Amino acid sequence: MNILLFDQSELQDNQLILNDRRAEHIRKILRAGCGDQLKAGQINGPIGRATIQEIDKKRIILQVELNGPLRPRPVTSLILALPRPIMLKRILSQATTLGVSNIYLINSRRVEKSFFHASLLEENNMLPHLLHGLEQAGDTWLPEVSIHQRFKPFIEDLLPEISENSPARLVAHPEATSFLPELIKIPLQQKVLLAIGPEGGWIDYEIDKFKEQGFQPFTLGPRILRVDTAVISLLAQLDLLRNSGLKAE
Amino acid sequence: MNILLFDQSELQDNQLILNDRRAEHIRKILRAGCGDQLKAGQINGPIGRATIQEIDKKRIILQVELNGPLRPRPVTSLILALPRPIMLKRILSQATTLGVSNIYLINSRRVEKSFFHASLLEENNMLPHLLHGLEQAGDTWLPEVSIHQRFKPFIEDLLPEISENSPARLVAHPEATSFLPELIKIPLQQKVLLAIGPEGGWIDYEIDKFKEQGFQPFTLGPRILRVDTAVISLLAQLDLLRNSGLKAE
Structure with a gap:
């Protein structure tokens, strides 16, 4: 946990009262005590510091000061043929660590239909994996995840809207002949x-x-x-192209 | 399993007799039958085809023809502060998929000493994870893994020899100010x-x-x-720099 994340609704008079796994982590892993400061951040909001005011076995009270910057929101979005649940868990967490804006989980001919009935996809079951990835990164921007069980309506009706502001649209395809950097001719x-x-x-x-x-x-x-390896590899490669000012030759 | 891997010693008169997990995979996952051909490769050797000659519940006999190329050996080597076993398993497999020549597992102040006593490090316990990664990649070059329990002798005595032919020597460090592409000014x-x-x-x-x-x-x-995310990210980024002919500006 490289940042203590909380929802805006949890904050009252700049105070945060914790009695869940975050409190457990502060006590057992960080072994923090009264007066100690932690990096803290409001989900989809600014970053700052939280100072421990009271700590006992039942709860921790922290004073929060959000004087840090609002980091820029990640600008890559993932469209992912729904993977098997055990792989999806890892991807949700690791893609969030690397930074994505949206994750569209869609159908495809080679997706096993049973994957759409995984309990992982039920409301709030994906959230812990996203938060875990975000706590690792030390960031506050939570990706928006949506599920699209029919390929054609997603591609024909929703995708034009989604892609309107994304000039770079890339689809990984083993049979393609171009490599990633040859395609990237726009500012990333x-x-x-x-x-x-x-x-x-x-x-x-x-x-x-x-x-x-x-x-x-x-x-x-x-x-x-493997799909999870591909997701991490490609997000990292886009990040390199983005940060480096590299251009295709 | 995107390639059927075997050791040279298993091959007799171009025949391979399987009765282990590979046979299980061919029967249950690939559902292959007599006459079917599989991509096959000799570990650290060439790639070719294997044709199923006999298949029953006890064993599978394949005729192997290694007429394919010997792929170039990966040229990136990893020096890795020994991670916790569950993470090391994933790294061994995924780094092998992405392609590495050597993996040096070394000590560092922040490595928990108990990690060096993990049963995973015992001889042959790492091999299945490497093979799994190699079968995923469809390659035959098995990384060499070595364990170095003392930091200073590794760095002072062994590293000069290891790095002799590696002009690009990179160490990931959160406090550094340079990014990867700014450092890469040599042919990769x-x-x-x-x-x-x-x-x-x-x-x-x-x-x-x-x-x-x-x-x-x-x-x-x-x-x-996380360390496993960093390993995949960096191997993928080096691969991009290597394949693309990109140069730092």
Whole structure:
């Protein structure tokens, strides 16, 4: 936990009263005591410090001062063919650590239908994994996650709206011939939409539908990556291109 | 399993007889039958095809033809402060998928001493995780893993030899001011040595020792990554720099 995150509704007169796993973490892992200061942040809000005023076995009272900056919101959004629950957990947490704005979990021919009935997808069951990733990163921007059980309505009706402000639209496809950097010819401070398929990849029809929406297929190279490895790799590569001012030759 | 891997010693007259988890995988996951062909590869050797000649509940006999190329050996080596076993398992598998030549597991002040007594480190206990990563990638080059329980002898005695042919020597350090691409001014077909510290980072003394050996510290940016996320991110970023012919501005 590299930042103590809280919801705005938990804050009363700049005081935060904790008696959940966060309190447990402060007591047992951080071994903090009265007067100690922690990095704190309001979810989707600014960052600051929290000072422990009272601490006992039942609860911890902290005084919060949110004088830090509001960090810029991540600008990459993920479109992900719904992976199996155990993999989705890892992806939610690690993608949030690396920083994403939205995660669209969508259907695809090679997604097992049973994945859409996983209890992980029920309301609030994904939240702990997102918060865990955010606490690791030390950031406050929580990704918005949405589930889209029908491929065609997502691509035809919703995607045009989603992609309106994202000039960079990329779809990972093992059979593509271009690499990522060859496609990146726009300033990467702009929004990026990144679509990653299921194990076995998108089918041709799906790739065609993405192309109709202005998505450019690219390959990750000859090595076949697990979906979670691919998500981390691509977010990290976009981050490198974004931060470095590198241009394709 | 994107490639059927075997050791040279298992091959007799171009025949391979399987009765282990690989046979199980061919029967239950791939549901292959007589006459079916699989991508196959000899560990640290060439790639080819294996044709199923006999298949029953007890064993599978395959005819192997290694007419494919010997892929180039990965050129990045990892120096890793020994992580906790559950994290090490994931790293062994995912780093192998992304492609590494050597993994040096070393000590550091912030490594818990008990990690060196993990049963995972015993001979052959790491191998299944490496093979799993290699089967995912579809490659045959198995990383060499070694364990170094004393920091100073590793850095002073072994590292000069290891780094002799690696002009790119990088050490991840949250307090560094340079980013990765600013450091990469050499052709990345050359070997790269990448050192990644424990949770909490290397201590100053350790960074100084790396610097003495020509290592350049770099930061991953303001977000704090878990060690496994950092390993994947950095291997992917090096891969991007390597494949793209990108140069720092």
